């Protein structure tokens with residue numbers, strides 16, 4: 129017996145390819161000491177308050193469903209960001225909110241516009257809902273907001289701007305963003321994906337919530353996966369006009385955010401020091417990597433997030449593989465639409481030093497033909 133045919137738009141979807149897990153590299157290369165600088169995780173780990181809250185929650189009754197409304201966390205976020213609780217929606221990672229935006233706004237005949245390269249889940253949201261996906265090339269590694277505005281039509285429903293962008297680490301600044309928002313028609317929702325918001329320290333970096341508070345058709349996405357270091361628990365959120373947030377509530381799964389994630393996120397919000405420490409460590413690691421890339425003669429893209437793109441000048445895959453053999457996992461740019469680049473997540477000081485030492489060896493080996 130044949131199983132029913134898979135619809136074409138589902139067949140065309142590609143499963144998300146994550147950075148290689150440490151265990152896989154250990155197995156493949158027979159290594160014990162492997163570091164991963166590939167998925168833009170925070171190497172300092174979560175707040176001790178979050179881990180303590182988690183331990184207590186685990187010994188509570190895990191047999192109960194979570195609070196589907198995320199009541200306490202929603203109230204805390206509303207206070208933190210000075211918005212109404214009705215403007216907030218929690219998700220199983222901000223990934224889920226991206227997917228749910230697709231469910232709400234996309235369908236056959238609808239369009240999504242974004243930059244390229246950028247975070248892959250925007251394309252997935254379009255493909256899953258049979259919407260057209262328009263990717264406008266970045267200009268000098270930045271979202272080209274004028275070119276994006278030129279591609280918006282009456283059928284455009286979602287415009288995704290990752291700010292900072294992944295994989296480039298670049299930002300769009302306030303004046304350019306405001307000009308762009310003024311050009312956007314009311315028929316399109318602009319999604320400002322601020323997964324790396326807390327790392328951005330440029331004085332002209334715009335806070336997307338300003339535009340939500342102005343009542344614009346803007347959805348701001350934030351996450352606890354990055355600076356709060358809770359990626360394993362999967363929790364992110366969106367903030368928008370109440371009508372948009374209500375639609376996102378309607379399409380989500382009943383208990384989409386698990387209890388442990390809610391508890392840890394709430395405790396994290398009560399520890400601003402963890403953010404300050406992480407931001408400081410990230411800036412130090414970033415400056416170290418900039419200095420080393422310059423010493424090695426490798427051009428790099430200035431970052432506003434917790435990862436840096438370095439240009440190897442030739443296809444980066446052999447360097448990526450050489451690093452793997454030395455137990456250092458980074459992201460190869462060919463998977464991200466930047467074939468000569470390596471993307472490295474800023475790690476702890478020792479990890480950054482080890483990455484640079486391994487990279488230097490790989491470069492040396494490749495120059496001597498080994």
Ligand SMILES: Cc1ncc(COP(=O)(O)O)c(C=O)c1O
Pocket residue numbers: 167168220221222223224247290292293294321323350351352353359362363364
């Ligand atoms: C730009 C961007 N948006 C969203 C996400 C997804 O984050 P989350 O873990 O909250 O699903 C990522 C993760 O890498 C990202 O880089």
